[in-house]
Amino acid sequence: MAAEYETPVLEIQNLSLCFKIAGRRAYAIQNVSLSISRGKTVALVGESGCGKTMTALTCMGLEPPSSAVACGTILLNGKNILSCTEKEWQEIRGKKISMIFQEPMSALNPLVKVGQQVMESGIVHGMDKKMAEHRALDLLDKTGLPSPKRLADCYPHQLSGGQRQRIMIASALMNSPDVLIADEPTTSLDVTIQTQIIDLLKDLNRTMHMAVLFITHDLGIVKRICDDIYIMYAGRIVESGDTGLVNSHPEHLYTRALIDSIPAADKRGHPLKAIEGTVPMLGNRADDGCEFYPRCPCRRDICTLSFPEQYGFKDHAVWCHLYDDQNRHSGEHD
Amino acid sequence: MNICESSRPLVECIDVCGTYKNREGSIIHAVNSVNLRICRTETFGLVGESGSGKSTLGYMILNLKKTDSGSILFDGRPVTGCTGKQEKELRRCMQIIFQDPYLSLDPKMHIGSQIQESLDIFHPEMSREQKKETVDHMLNSVGLDIRLRHSLPSELSGGQRQRVAIAQALIIHPSFVVCDEPVSSLDVSIQAQILNLLQKLKEEDGLTYLFISHNLNVIAYTADRIGVMYLGTIVETGPSEDVSSHPLHPYTQGLFDLSGMVSDKNRKHVVIQGEIPDPAFPPSGCPFHTRCPFCTDRCINEKPELQTAGDGRMCACHFVPKS
Numbered sequence: 001m002a003a004e005y006e007t008p009v010l011e012i013q014n015l016s017l018c019f020k021i022a023g024r025r026a027y028a029i030q031n032v033s034l035s036i037s038r039g040k041t042v043a044l045v046g047e048s049g050c051g052k053t054m055t056a057l058t059c060m061g062l063e064p065p066s067s068a069v070a071c072g073t074i075l076l077n078g079k080n081i082l083s084c085t086e087k088e089w090q091e092i093r094g095k096k097i098s099m100i101f102q103e104p105m106s107a108l109n110p111l112v113k114v115g116q117q118v119m120e121s122g123i124v125h126g127m128d129k130k131m132a133e134h135r136a137l138d139l140l141d142k143t144g145l146p147s148p149k150r151l152a153d154c155y156p157h158q159l160s161g162g163q164r165q166r167i168m169i170a171s172a173l174m175n176s177p178d179v180l181i182a183d184e185p186t187t188s189l190d191v192t193i194q195t196q197i198i199d200l201l202k203d204l205n206r207t208m209h210m211a212v213l214f215i216t217h218d219l220g221i222v223k224r225i226c227d228d229i230y231i232m233y234a235g236r237i238v239e240s241g242d243t244g245l246v247n248s249h250p251e252h253l254y255t256r257a258l259i260d261s262i263p264a265a266d267k268r269g270h271p272l273k274a275i276e277g278t279v280p281m282l283g284n285r286a287d288d289g290c291e292f293y294p295r296c297p298c299r300r301d302i303c304t305l306s307f308p309e310q311y312g313f314k315d316h317a318v319w320c321h322l323y324d325d326q327n328r329h330s331g332e333h334d
Numbered sequence: 335m336n337i338c339e340s341s342r343p344l345v346e347c348i349d350v351c352g353t354y355k356n357r358e359g360s361i362i363h364a365v366n367s368v369n370l371r372i373c374r375t376e377t378f379g380l381v382g383e384s385g386s387g388k389s390t391l392g393y394m395i396l397n398l399k400k401t402d403s404g405s406i407l408f409d410g411r412p413v414t415g416c417t418g419k420q421e422k423e424l425r426r427c428m429q430i431i432f433q434d435p436y437l438s439l440d441p442k443m444h445i446g447s448q449i450q451e452s453l454d455i456f457h458p459e460m461s462r463e464q465k466k467e468t469v470d471h472m473l474n475s476v477g478l479d480i481r482l483r484h485s486l487p488s489e490l491s492g493g494q495r496q497r498v499a500i501a502q503a504l505i506i507h508p509s510f511v512v513c514d515e516p517v518s519s520l521d522v523s524i525q526a527q528i529l530n531l532l533q534k535l536k537e538e539d540g541l542t543y544l545f546i547s548h549n550l551n552v553i554a555y556t557a558d559r560i561g562v563m564y565l566g567t568i569v570e571t572g573p574s575e576d577v578s579s580h581p582l583h584p585y586t587q588g589l590f591d592l593s594g595m596v597s598d599k600n601r602k603h604v605v606i607q608g609e610i611p612d613p614a615f616p617p618s619g620c621p622f623h624t625r626c627p628f629c630t631d632r633c634i635n636e637k638p639e640l641q642t643a644g645d646g647r648m649c650a651c652h653f654v655p656k657s
Contacts, residue, residue, distance in 0.1 A: 047521040048492075160609055161384075190383040190548055192606045195592045217521055220551075220593075261526035263555035265578040271533065272555070274526035278491050 008035035008075075009211040010059065010097075010179045015072030017051075017058055021283040028054045028067065028282060030235045036179065036211040036228075041202070043214045043222040043243065045258070046232035049279040052215045055232075056181045058082075059213070060099055061089040077178065095125045098172035102184040104164035108156040114167045115140075115152025122174040132174070139170040144200060162193035166200070173204065180205075181213045186221065198225050219258055223247055231255050234279055234291035236307070241316030251318040254292050290321065298322060342410065343371035344510060344542050345395055350404035352390050362613045364390040366566035367404065369640065372510075377536065377543040379557025379574065381550055381589070383610050387566040388546045392512040395544065396428050397421060408510070426456050429503035433515035435495030439487040445498045446483030449473070452506045468505065475538075476501045476531060493524035497531065504535060512544045517552060529556060550593040554578045559646075562586045565613060565621040568640060572647035582649040585622050620652070628653060 017029040029051045036042045044052045057063050059074055061084065073080045076096060084092065098121075101107040108117060115136060122132035140148035143166040156164055165185060172180060182201060186194040202225050205212050214226055222229055222243060229246045231239040231254065239252040250256045260273035277295045285291055289304040296303065302321050311323040352365035364387045372378045380388045393399040395406055397413050406413040408424060416424055432438040440448055446469055453465045460468070470480045476497040487495055496516060503511055513532065517525040529552070536543060547553050553560055553574075560577045562570040562585065570583040581587045588606035608625050611617055617624050623633040632652055641656050643649040 047523055162609055190610075191550065191589060191592050192383055193609065196607075219522070258522060261523050263526065263529060263551050265551075265554035265574070268555055268574065271530045272526035274530055275523040276527070278493065278524070 007078075008037050009077060010213070011035040011075040012055070012059070013073045013075070015055070015058065015074065016070040017054060017063060017067050018070045019064075019067050019282065024283075025070070026282045026285060027070070027235050029058070032072070032232075032235075032237055034230055034237070034240075036213060038178075038211055039205065039209045040228065041205055041212040041214055041226045043216060043226035043229045044232055045216060045219060045222060045229060047217055047279050049234075049281070050232045051235040052232055053183055056099065056183055056213065056215055059179075059181060060093055060097055061086075062093075091125075094121050094172075094177070095175040096177055097179040097181065098175070098177040099181040099183060100165070100168050100172050100185045102187050104161065104168045104188075105156060107168055108164060110156055112155075113153055114156055114159065114164075118152070118167060118171040118174060121171050125175050127174075135174060136170065139173055140167070142204070143167075143170050144196070145170075160193075161189050162196065165189060165193075165197055169197075169200065169204070173208070176208060177210060179211045179213065181215070183215045184217070185214075187216070187218075194221075201225065219247070219262065231258070234285060236291065237319065238290075238292065239316075239318045239320075241312070245316045249316070251312070251316070251323070252292075252320050253296055253298060253322070257295075290319075344374045344409055345372040345544070346370070346407040347391070347395065348405050348407075350391070350394060350406060351402045352387070352394050352399060353402050354390075356614055358614075360614045363566050363616065364613060365394065366616075368566075368568055370561060370568065370571075372542060372544060374509075375536075375540050375542055376558040377545050377556055379545045379547065379553035379560045380563060381547060381553045381560060382563035383548060385565075385610050385613055386563040387613075388548075388563050389514055391563070392430070392514055392544055392546055396430055396512055397424060398430075422456075426506055427508050428510045428512070429506070429508040430512040430514060431496075431499050431503050431516045434519050435492065435499045436487075436519075438499055439495060439502075441487055443486075444484050445487060445490070446473075449498065449501045449505055452502065456506045469501075472501045472505045475535065476504075477527075491524075492520055493527060496520060496524075496528050500528075500531065500535070504539070504541075507539060508541070510542045510544070512546065514546045515548070516545075518547065518549065525552070532556070550578075550589055562589070565610065565616055567621055567650065568648075569622065569651070570647075570649045571640075572644075572649075576644075576647060582643055582647065582654045583622075583651050584626050584628055620650075 012032055012034045015029055015032045016027055018025045018027045032055055046052050069082060074082050081092060118136040119132040122135055137148050140152060145151050145163060145166050186197050189197060198221060216222060226243050229243045230237050231252060233254050239246060239255045246255060250259055257275040261275060263272055275295050280291060288306055290307055293299050293303045300321060308319045308321045310317050310319055312318055347368050347370040349367045349369060350365055351367055354362045354364055356362055368391060382388050390399060394401050397416055401414050413424060449472060450465055450469050453460060453468060473480050478494060478497050517528050520528060545556055557574045560574050561568050564585050570586045581590050584604055588604040591603050604627060606625050611624055619635050619637050620633040623629045638650045638652045640648050640650040643654050643656060
């Protein structure tokens with residue numbers, strides 16, 4: 001692997017984002033650190049309400065105005081973008097970092113032809129019209145749309161869900177961004193189309209050498225596309241590491257529970273190991289301790305007192321008090 | 335294991351067709367001469383992409399949509415063309431759970447009253463106390479706190495709402511329930527809770543489910559028998575274990591390969607290209623021929639019939655040997 005691929009394009013360090021709820025600070029994201037190198041795909045996994053999308057929006061400078069970044073940095077190619085002014089953000093958004101949303105129908109303008117919408121992201125960033133048109137058609141072709149010329153002249157409602165998602169992807173790639181954030185890009189699509197979109201993203205990731213942050217709650221998809229995985233629960237990263245390692249040796253009980261709750265043919269006749277309860281609401285989170293405590297099968301008193309430290313190494317890390325006494329992972333996966 | 339041959343099926347569809355008219359006036363054959371038998375106390379899983387006619391078939395069985403031709407029998411009695419008193423009697427036996435509990439519940443009605451509504455209709459003889467007691471009991475068995483009786487849907491989470499929708503469907507003790515993508519809008523962890531709940535209630539009440547989903551993992555886990563639908567026709571049916579371990583139809587093979595649960599290592603991987611064709615202009619011959627990697631001239635010209643292919647299995651493909 002070339003050395004330049006090792007330096008992370010996007011590096012989030014100790015990021016915390018808080019809201020004021022009833023006079024109290026409520027953390028939607030707390031101490032999140034994450035890094036993606038060029039040409040890599042990294043998954044951010046968790047249930048709804050865990051702060052995955054909030055993390056992505058903060059990377060785009062699109063966090064809700066009622067929130068405040070409490071601490072942390074986001075480095076894009078080594079430069080902290082959290083301190084950017086709105087004008088500087090406009091230069092970054094869509095050019096350096098692009099995002100694909102879950103529901104392409106609500107992300108596209110229903111009154112503008114899709115070809116125009118794809119071109120727009122190029123023109124906004126200074127591409128001339130001829131060039132933009134050429135690039136748009138080229139990208140529509142690359143995303144596997146049949147007869148791109150004809151489809152570019154359609155309105156979003158005339159296209160199918162899969163086609164719309166391809167349009168979204170083309171428009172996100174107009175300026176060959178360094179980072180592509182895909183927020184549940186396949187959740188609203190059929191299985192057959194889902195696979196096609198995933199294969200497309202994998203392919204583009206390889207050919208365009210982007211760093212991709214892939215947000216999903218589906219661990220099955222992660223296995224197919226992502227190099228590294230970060231498991232998020234109630235605003236914090238609870239486990240991270242190489243996708244294969246995390247899937248084959250899940251250490252955090254939340255990760256294990258997520259894997260166990262996936263239905264499959266060979267689990268027939270046995271009740272699924274569901275995680276009882278739900279993710280705590282933003283206003284109801286404890287200040288200290290592990291948020292998974294109420295749902296955890298192995299909870300202990302210490303879990304309510306402090307958030308666990310990181311155990312393990314770079315390839316696989318876990319934040320859980322279970323490993324307090326036995327730091328048994330040192331070197332195990334190396 | 336072939337339960338259907340021994341006993342009379344609870345639901346029987348014979349050559350059922352259902353059409354819609356689209357805005358341009360052309361006719362869409364959403365369901366195209368479907369034959370189907372669902373047996374007592376089984377879970378029949380119906381799987382297919384969007385636009386394959388799964389939900390339409392479910393609605394027609396419940397008499398929520400008119401059939402264009404063919405007949406549907408429920409417990410030996412015709413469902414099609416049922417009106418008035420007969421229809422009300424049918425409704426008591428058949429219920430539905432919808433995909434999106436955000437849309438299927440009344441946003442301005444307390445959930446207790448919503449659950450109680452079916453009791454008001456079907457059991458007017460019950461006293462207020464009796465009804466309240468029944469609702470509380472139902473809330474309990476779907477795992478909801480009875481204090482939630484006075485909450486509005488907006489105060490509940492997605493999983494809780496789906497529990498309300500289940501309570502609503504089951505309070506009058508139907509014998510047959512159509513579950514139309516009941517877990518598709520839920521998180522994995524909540525999905526597992528709801529699947530466990532549906533299974534528990536099924537065992538307690540001896541229910542029969544028609545379980546509609548596009549998620550093959552969910553279907554393979556819950557269903558006793560599976561039916562695979564494509565462009566309005568059923569292309570394969572059979573016991574769940576057999577279909578998931580040895581899918582016969584190329585479309586079923588492709589679906590299972592996509593879901594990552596390939597158990598049959600000897601078989602060539604099937605990759606389904608492209609998208610489901612516009613049902614207003616269905617392809618000639620075999621409906622799947624436009625995306626099938628094994629397509630031949632015969633497939634383009636001649637539509638394969640659904641034929642027996644082994645013990646309790648049926649398949650509509652020219653190249654699957656009959657038995």
